[in-house]
Amino acid sequence: MDSNEFRKQAHLMVDWMADYMENVEDYPVKSQVAPRDIYEQIHAAIPEQGEKMESIFSDFKKIILPGITHWQNPNFYAYFQANTSPPSILAEMLTATLGVQGMKWETSPAATELEEKMMEWLGDGIGIPEGWAGVIQDSASMATLSAILTAREKRSNYQVNDEGYGGYTNLRVYCSDQTHSSIEKGAKIAGVGKRNVIKIPTNDLLEMRTDLLLEQIEADIAEGFQPLCIVAALGTTGTMAMDPLEAIGKIANDHNIWLHVDAAYAGAAFLLPEYKILMSGIERADSFVFNPHKWLFTNFDCTAYFVKDKKGLLNTFSILPEYLKTASDGLVNNYCDWGIPLGRRFRSLKLWFVLRYYGMEGLQKLLRFHIELAVWMETEINKRPDFELVVPRSMNLICFRYVPKGVDKLEDLNTLNEQLMQKLNAMGKLYLTHTKIHGIYTLRMSIGQTNVAQSHIKNAWKSIKETAVDLTNNNKGE
Template sequence: MNHDDLAHWSKRAADWIRAYHTGLRDRPVRPRATPGETAAKLPAQAPETAEPMDAIFADFEALVPGAMTHWQHPRFFAYFPANAAPASMLAEQLANGMAAQCMLWQTSPAGTEIEEVMVGWMRDALGLSPEFTGTIHDSATTATLSAILTMRERALGWAGLDEGLSGQPRLRLYASGQAHSSVDKAARLSGIGQANLVRVATDADDAMDPGALDAAIRADLAAGYRPAGLILCVGATGVGACDRIEETLAVARAHDLYTHVDAAWAGSAMICPEFRPLWHGIDGADSIVVNPHKWLGVQFDCSLQFLADPAPQVQTLGLRPDYLQTLGQAQVTDFNEWTVPLGRRFRALKLWFVLRAYGLEGLRARIRNHVAWAAEARDALAALPGVKIVTEPRLSLFSFALDDDARTEALLRRINDDGRIYLTQTRHAGRFVIRVQVGQFDCTRDDVMMIPTVVGALLD
């Protein structure tokens, strides 16, 4: 295959993509596939000689779409969305075509500088203080790991980078039970250890109790441990819990803790000023993560980390051997020093395209619709016999259940086997509950109201 062939097949692919999206409502959201089914249809070894592209494309059409969960389906209400607006798809095609490795300014001048500007655009759109700068990672997991590594080194005076952790004080991290599993993973991978992630008690709204946080820190200090950092959440994955940011950050400041706020999903909603009370006091954080790929239509992967001061993170993660020097340009930004991987994709391009193609007002309208339609769906579900709303909507996320776990789980299986909508589960206060999260880029009110329609039809 050469570039002339690519031109032909790119047009063919664009036509296929258009037809795919046009027909998504006619497909079940989740495939009726069994483990190993797709693998069994593939040859055991790679071909020794080139195969014609028409055969490859035909196999793609035959094997792949029917065995995929359709994340762009307008009735995908599971997890959080991984949206891909058409403008983002176009930008991703261009970025793929250039295939740049954006690790340094000199390897990607436009890529680096557009990223810097996009961070500024998003900072202002979210109402954050102008002191924040930042970078674009692949996912919130990497942003959180970067923040926790910074917490570790700051607490150790950056001794861990050279000396390792052996013989160092026992470090402690603090988060609530609502925090995402990426916090646990970061505690493990950073060498701090999951046993040193202290789960702080929450109140009736699932928010971290500032008094309990202060008590936990004081108890660790008395035990000879060294508190290193606080991780808070705004719109936690389970049921959308939001910590009381201003009050908990005040406790962290009193104990000189580095702070990271996981607003990966809900942060996008802060382009709407009326939702900003959910993270009141956010300007006091050291690090914040917001994923435009979850609710703003920017194709996965695109995770923004805002930093009040990038110096501690760059000191932790930066490494500049001779072969990564940009000669004669000492003041340029090399974003590989702000994150874990050396290699970086040109993620800023799709953010630039989306913000321009839809505008902040267009994106605000979508988010406001999703929040309003989720509330309407909540009310319709609450009117069904035997359905109990367990957690009220936080933005566009809420949960419901039947009278016992077994019946709730059986209902969820029937819902997803039906195929018209896709929902997932979590546990809340020891109870199995069904999550509803509205946020797919092209969904309509009718799509959202299919949720109570399907649930009502499948109640036993």
């Protein structure tokens, strides 16, 4: 493809992209296809002859789009958002064009130095203590694995990396019973073992109980276990519960246990002064993670991972075969030594574009607006006797259920709310997901898509109410 043809095709696709962003609400939020629908429409093997871009792009629209769940639809309230924004998309286009492999400073100095500066910007913005260092990872799961591995190596004086586990087979990781599955996964990959991930019970607000954490640690020490790492969640996946960081940090410091703070979604909100109180105690932690690719309008993937001890991180991951040695080693950051992968994408460019385009004021305005929309939704739910919050609103996340008069059994209410969610999602007008809280089937509404407006929330609430009443009436008719 020569440059003239590339220019022609690129203009066509950018026009389509702009139209898509403008009209994304016209698509059903959740894909409506059945399993294997897409697979069966795709050629069985690589074509013998090359095809024209017009044909390929036509098939993209005809085959691929129906199988897309439109995460950028303002009516996407499921999971947590994976937001984009125009400046981030434009930066991704440049990133793809440059095709940088930023494993070392010398492979593209700008990729390394921009990343270093962006992590300083973010760290200062959310309240990371001075002296910490940051690196961009691909996901919070990878950051959590990095934290567990670094904790393991520091605990063993880097013996495990050199000689294998030896006498370090009785390590333990602690988290609440609400924390993300990535902690178990990380412990499995790190060789700690799923059985040695100890889940600490939570209180009525689903926050980790520090009295039970301390009891468990002391009991484990008495039985010969070695406490390795505590993971504190500032915003759990299910309900955005906030673990008491200050108290957990004191326990971690008193017992020389690595403290990793998982703020994957909620961390963006720490750009707001009114939420910085939740970071109280961060100086006691050893590592911290949040995802700009969730609620900070930056395309996936872009995870901000901060560590107190840069040397410990490098001692865990650095390796320098002859072919990677360069004259600048020791003078600059080589981010291939700051995590598991050798190859690295130029992720900092899109972060730079986003932070400069919106500025601190613009970012804070959007975050506050999303929280205000959630407050409005919370108020509306509280007005209705047939709906209730299962736990209090946390930032921009609403956890609620439908409780019509005459349906009293937990099992029946759970079934009814599951039917409600499935019916709403099948309509394509909005997309919700669920969690279970103390056995209660709970609908989750995460209000944080980049372009969500008051009108979207009002229409969503209208659909929820009407569908719930219709469902109850239909069940009575049966």
